[in-house]
Amino acid sequence: MHSRTRHIAVTAIAFAALFAPQLAHADTVHIETSGLTFDTFQSPYAETLVSDVNGAATFSLVNAAHFMGNPNMLNYHTVHGSVFQLSARAGHKVTGYSVTGGFWGELHVGQSPDGSGFPGSAETRSGAWAYAHDVVGGDNFALGEHTTSNLQGHSDFRFDSGPLNKTQPFYLTFEGYIEGYAAPAIWYGNEPGQMWPYRDYSRADVRLKGPLLLTVYTQAVPEPHTYAMTLAGLALLAGVARRRKRAARAGAQA
Template sequence: MFSPTQHIAAAVIACSTLLAPHAAFAQVHIETGGLVFDSFYSPRSEYLVSDMNGAATFSLVNAVDRMSYPNMTNYHQDYGSIFQLTAREGYRVTGYSVSGGFYGTHYVGQSPNGSGEPGSASSGAAAWAYASDTPGGASFAYGSHSVSNLNGHSDFRIDSGALDKTGSFYFSFDGYAAGSASPATWYKPGQWWPSRAYSAAEVGLKNPLLLTVYTQAVPEPHTYAMTLAGLALLAGVVRRRKRTVQKNG
C-alpha cells in the first residue's frame, strides 16, 4: 500500500502537469456524445476507444510507459496524471471506472547448497484514482489497488460509485512501481571468481489504462412540466371513470 508521502508527491506531480508549460507535449481534446475529455500533459495522446449507450471509454496510454519494469536491479518509478471531464449541456456524469493490471516476476536466487551470500528480491506497486472539483482540491470517489512481490498478474478496476456531476470536474490517476534484487553468490572449490544465482523483482503496468465515463441525459425543465401535466390529466381521467362506474353500478 502506498504511503501518505507517496500520495502527496503524486498529487504534486499531477498538479504540476496541469500548470507547467506543454510545448513538448500534446494537449488532447476529445468530444463524445455526452462528454468532453481534456488532457494537459501527454507525451503520447490518449484516444477514444468506444462511445455507446452513455459509456465513453478512453485509453490512457502514458501510465504504462512510466510504470513499467525498467530492467534495473533497483528502481522506483512514479506516475501522476490529471484530466478534465466536462458533461455536455443537457447531460450529467453518473460515474466512472478505471481498469488495468499489474504483471510481476518475483524469485530469490539461491546457491546449490545454501552457502555463500543469500539472494534477495522485493517489489511493490500501487495505483489510486480519485476526482476533485478543482486541481489539487479535496478529493472524492477515491479508490486504490496495490500489490507486493507479485509473481504473475493482478488485474484491477477502481469504480467511483454513483456521481451526479454537471459541468466540469477533474479525474486523477497516480501510482508507482518499485523493486530491488540481488543475486546469491558463492565460491566453488578452486574457483577464485564468485558464482551467482540471480534474483528477480519485476513489476509494472501490463497494458494502457482504460477509463470509462458514464453519462446520462438530464431532462429539461419543460419536460418535467409536461410530465406532471400528463400525470395530472391521467389522474383526472381515472377519477371520472371511477365516478361513472359507481353511478352506473
Template sequence: MSILPCRFASGSIALAALLAFAPLSASAATHLETTAFSFDSASPGRADALVADANGATTISLLGARDMFKYDAENRTGNGPYDNLYQGVFQLNVRAGYKITGYSLMGTFSGEHYVGQLPTGTNENIMPLDWGAAYAGAGVAIRADLPATGGAVPPLSHTTVNLNGTQGFTLDSGPLDHAGLLNLYVEGSAYAERTHAEWWYLDYGFRGRDASYAKIELSRPLLLTVYTQAVPEPHTYALTLAGLALIGGALRRRRRLAQRAAHTDSSLKG
C-alpha cells in the same frame, strides 16, 4: 521498500497547478469530444484515446500510463525516462443536458518474482557470499474534484507486491450526481529490486549463483470509463408537465362522460 500509490495529500497543490492554465485545451496533450463531455489532459507528450462512447458509458484508454508503470530490476535501462512515476491530470467539462453518474479505472498488473536460494544439504560445503532477495511493487490511485460544489470524491487505490502472474483491478467511484466541471487525478508508481544468491564451493574453488527476479508492469493501458445520463432541460420539464396535465384533463373528462352516460342509462331503465 514501500510503495505509496496515493500521494494526493502532499501533491494536491502541484497537481492543481497543472490545471491552472487557461484555456486548458490550448496546451493540453489530448483533447477529446464525447457525447456528454469534453476531455482534456494536462500531461504533455502522453497519448490518450477514445475507445467507446455509447449508451451512457465513455471509455478512454490512458496509453501513456503503460510506459511509466513498469520496472524490471534485471534491465534498469529499459525502465524508461520517467522514474516509473505516473501523474495524469484530466479535466472533464460536462455538456448542458448531461450529468456524470460515476467513473471507474480498470487495469491489469503482471509481474515476476523469485528469490534466489542458497544450496541446502549436508553434502554442500559452501561459504555464502550473498543472500537472495527480491521485491517488486506497484500502486495506482484515482480521485476527483468537483469545482461547482467544492466537493471531492475520496481517493481509491490498488497496490500489488511481489506478484507472480497477472492481477486485474477496478476502482469504482460509486454513484455520483454531478453536472459541470470535473477534475480527475490519476497517480501511481512501480519499483523493483533484486539480489542474487551467491556462494563459494569450498571443495571445488568456484562461485555458484541462483538468480533472483523482480519485475512489475501494466499488462495493458489503463481504461477510464465515465458514466453519464441525459438530464431534461427546464423547458422540457415544463412541456412534459403541461402534456401530462392535458392528458390528465382528457382522462377526467372521459371518466365524467362515462359516469353520466351510465347514470342516464340506469334512469331510463328505471
C-alpha cells in the same frame, strides 16, 4: 488522503516541475463523446477513446500504461500521476466511472548450488490509486486503491466511483508506482587459484499491464422547458378526461 497517495502526489508535482521544459511540447488531449468531454494536460502520449456506447465512454490511459509498464533497471522506483478533466455536456450528467487494470510480477531469488556464500534477494511493491475532486473547491471523493507486494503472476483491480450526480466539471486523478530491488547470490567455488566469485542474479520485475481503461457513465438530463411541456401536456390530458366524464354523465341523465 492516504500517506502513500500524498507521497506520490508530491513526487509527481516535483517531477512535473523539474521536467516542465522538456514536456512543454507535449500536447493536450481533448475528446468529445455523446455525453461528456475529456481533457488532459501536457500528455506525452495521447490518451484515446476506445468506445462510446449507450452512455458509457471508455478511454485508454496510455501514459500510465507506458511509464509504469516498462521497468528497465535492476533496482528501480517509478512514480506516475495523470490528471483528467471530465465535463458533462449540456443536457447530461456524469453518473459514475470505473478504472480497470492490473499488475504483473515475477520474482527470482539467486542462490548458490550448495547454499554457500551470500544469498540473493528480490522484492517488489506496486500500487495504484484513483480519486476525484470538483474543479471549484470540494474534497477528494470516490477513492479506490490497490497495492501488491512480491507479486508472482497477475493482480487485477477495478475502482468504481459509486453513484454520482455531476453536472459540473471535475478532475479525476490516477496515480501509481512500481519498485523493485534485487541482489545476486555470490559464492566461491573450490577450484584452486579461483579469483572471481560466481553469481546467480536475482530478478525483481513488477509492472502495470495494459490496457488501463477508464469508463465514464453519463445520462441525459431533461431541460427545464421539457419538464414544462410535459406538465402542460399532462394538464391538457387531465382536462380532456374531465370533459369526457362530464359529457358521459350528461348523456346518461338525458
